[in-house]
Amino acid sequence: MLNKVVIFGVGLIGGSFARSLRKAGAVREIVGVGRSATSMARAKELGIIDAIGVSGAAADGALPLADALHGADLVLLAAPVAQTEAILASIAPHLQAGTVVTDAGSTKSDVVASARRALGSKVAQFVPGHPIAGRETNGPDAAIDNLYVGKKVVLTALAENSETDVERVAAAWRACDAIIHRLTPEEHDKVFAAVSHLPHLLAYALVDDIARKPHADLLFQYAASGFRDFTRIAGSSPEMWRDISLANQPALLAELDAYMAQLTVLRAQLAANDGAGLEQVYSNAQHARHQWITAIEAAETPPSPDKAD
Amino acid sequence: MLNKVVIFGVGLIGGSFARSLRKAGAVREIVGVGRSATSMARAKELGIIDAIGVSGAAADGALPLADALHGADLVLLAAPVAQTEAILASIAPHLQAGTVVTDAGSTKSDVVASARRALGSKVAQFVPGHPIAGRETNGPDAAIDNLYVGKKVVLTALAENSETDVERVAAAWRACDAIIHRLTPEEHDKVFAAVSHLPHLLAYALVDDIARKPHADLLFQYAASGFRDFTRIAGSSPEMWRDISLANQPALLAELDAYMAQLTVLRAQLAANDGAGLEQVYSNAQHARHQWITAIEAAETPPSPDKAD
Incomplete structure (x- = not known):
């Protein structure tokens, strides 16, 4: 059970993470932080988050960042990747020893470079991640509690990360019914x-x-x-x-x-x-794709009880 | 009403043409011609065709090509395009003045060149065509009576074609509920x-x-x-x-x-x-695709009675 989770960017990715954790009973309190006060208010109204945190001056019952991060077990960055370094830099002064930070960016080497610059030696507390899930809609209203069911989440742990910290991130995603894969950031x-x-x-x-x-x-x-x-x-x-x-x-x-x-x-x-040359390329592609689709479908279809023996 | 239609290749394309014409009551008799005796027998068993014709020596109740083509109003070539020239050459000696020939090939300039070589002056009776319909399944069992409903059929008429002959082909496709478009073979x-x-x-x-x-x-x-x-x-x-x-x-x-x-x-x-350069290409593409999809969906959705005024 996570006592407190802080999510930067409560749209499809961050909001669905919140809803999935809550559905699994895996979290006590969720704080959302975002640039749009309207989106954050909507996320709270929808019950996705319990409280709102803000960078800079606090207003209208929103928590200053230090308070938002106080006692947090896990921080997820799910804002547009271009904001990653600025968010990490804003977190750095308030980051307590017991907090693990992860992200949901589609690229990892650049995120790792940003994290090293923004966090310095605290980069050991940053476990980079990438949930492979659709992104055609956005905003808090798009968040659902089953977005990650059966989906892959790739964690690209750093040499500095402790296995305990990596496992905390992995366990949170597993609570969302995601499947954890591990690669290096370069892979x-x-x-x-x-x-x-x-x-x-x-x-x-x-x-x-x-x-x-x-x-x-x-x-x-x-x-x-x-x-x-x-x-x-x-x-x-x-x-x-x-x-x-x-x-x-x-x-x-x-x-x-x-x-x-x-x-x-x-x-x-x-x-x-050169018909033979073209056909070789086309055939190889068709064959490889067929094998891939067959493997996907086999993985998606539970074995039929009639056929099991 | 077409008295007699001859179809070379009774798979998804040819067989669906036959079924659609029959459903519309637009044809009296359909003769199928194909290289596989098994497929032809299956097409007849399924009621897609009434009789089987063969190139070369007739056998087992199949009609010689001269008989198959005798009195035909319309001939459709729906066999693999690589066979087009050979089929047209086999038809040429038996092609009567009142018969119009068309095809279903995905390319047109090469088909026109084949037709000129194979048919000589009788090329005036050949109206090239291309139904834009899916081809992921094949064989007589794949043939359905609504494959062409709302689909485009491009006719690429030749300078030699009479408007009457072009109209005969167009009318047959319209009986299948297809929409006729006209382009030159090069276009x-x-x-x-x-x-x-x-x-x-x-x-x-x-x-x-x-x-x-x-x-x-x-x-x-x-x-x-x-x-x-x-x-x-x-x-x-x-x-x-x-x-x-x-x-x-x-x-x-x-x-x-x-x-x-x-x-x-x-x-x-x-x-x-150059992020601005990339974004310009990506944005232009996204915008153009959005406009295209919107236009398609508007064309596919009949106006709602509530909104009509």
């Missing part, structure tokens, strides 16, 4: 550059490419369900993905270069009418 | 290179790229719903997309080059930490 960023950040960049690039053509209206008229699925991620927040692209720049550049090299090979095969 | 191929063929190539390339990495298993483990949607089209038939890529090679190369130029610009912005 994390390489993996997500390949399977998430690059696809976003590619989808944005394609839609922008088409939208800028003089006959864009004609093109969009004939775009069908395949195009719709391929470009769904280009409907995501441009600001958030700008920040993620820049935050994970080295790994994303490496993945983009590998992909452009692959396109150069495919272009040469196409130009040479 | 068609440019449009579909951009909104369909290029996205397929890009999705295949990404999955192949990831699958070939030494840590592919780790990567696939963290691929989530965004990746799943982005790569859905990489689950399509590699043979079919190899054929489409080659058939539409010039237009696809042009689109691929434009896209690679776009990626080169984005790569430079990323390398220079």
Whole structure:
């Protein structure tokens, strides 16, 4: 049981963490901190948080940061990643020895660098994390108590972290029914550059490419369900993905270069009418994707009692 | 009312055309022609076709091609596009003056070139077409009577076609509740290179790229719903997309080059930490996609009686 949890940013990610912990009976008190007084008031009205904390001067019954953090077992940063360093710097002077801090950012190497700058030797109390959960809606009203059920949460522990502190973060996410994975920050960023950040960049690039053509209206008229699925991620927040692209720049550049090299090979095969070469790439992709989907579906489907033996 | 329709390839596309025409009461007799005797027998058993025709020697009650085509109002080619020229050549000697031929291929310039070679002056009777409908399943059992409801069918009429012949094809598709669009073969191929063929190539390339990495298993483990949607089209038939890529090679190369130029610009912005440049591309894409989805949804949703005035 956590006595007190402080959440910076009570939107879909932070608010759902709060609701899930509460549903599991895993927390006594939740304090929310955010830049928008309206959002915080709404989060309290919805019962997601018990009290509101503020950076800077306290007002209207909101707690100063020192009081908000006093006696906290766990602090979750779930505000936009661009605010991470400033939030950590505001926390640093008030951070007590018994408090563990974690985050929910989509990139990790840059967050670790920010944490080292902002927290100094207290970085040992910071356990970086990344819950892999959808982000198409936001705000306190989007928060639900089952967002993390069966979802992966990647923790990228630092050499300075104690196993007790890492376990406190892991246990909180497990109380939300999430599944804990552990990677280094560098592994994390390489993996997500390949399977998430690059696809976003590619989808944005394609839609922008088409939208800028003089006959864009004609093109969009004939775009069908395949195009719709391929470009769904280009409907995501441009600001958030700008920040993620820049935050994970080295790994994303490496993945983009590998992909452009692959396109150069495919272009040469196409130009040479090399059907066998194209088919090899297409077949390998179809086969790999089929195996992946089969593995996902097997993991999602509990074994049927009829078939068990 | 069509007296007799002959369909080459009675799978999802051809079989659904047959079922839809029959449901509309728009046809008296349907003859199916295909390379697989088993599929043809199944199509007849399912009531999709009334009789079976064969190229070459007739056997087991199947009609020789001359008889199958005798008195036909309309012939639809719905076999794999690689067979188009051979089928047209087999039809040519038996093609009567009153018969109109159309096809369902995903590319049009190459089909037109095949038709000119195979049919000679009879190419005037060939009206190229492309129904925009899903192809994830196949075979006669996949055929349904509402596949084309509200779907677009692009006709790319030739200068040689009479308006009467074009109208016969258009009327048959309208009987299937499809919506007729008209483009030139060249326009068609440019449009579909951009909104369909290029996205397929890009999705295949990404999955192949990831699958070939030494840590592919780790990567696939963290691929989530965004990746799943982005790569859905990489689950399509590699043979079919190899054929489409080659058939539409010039237009696809042009689109691929434009896209690679776009990626080169984005790569430079990323390398220079140009957040404003990245955000402009991402925002333009998100905005254009939002407008497109809004337009689609408005077209799909009938006006509410409450809101009409």
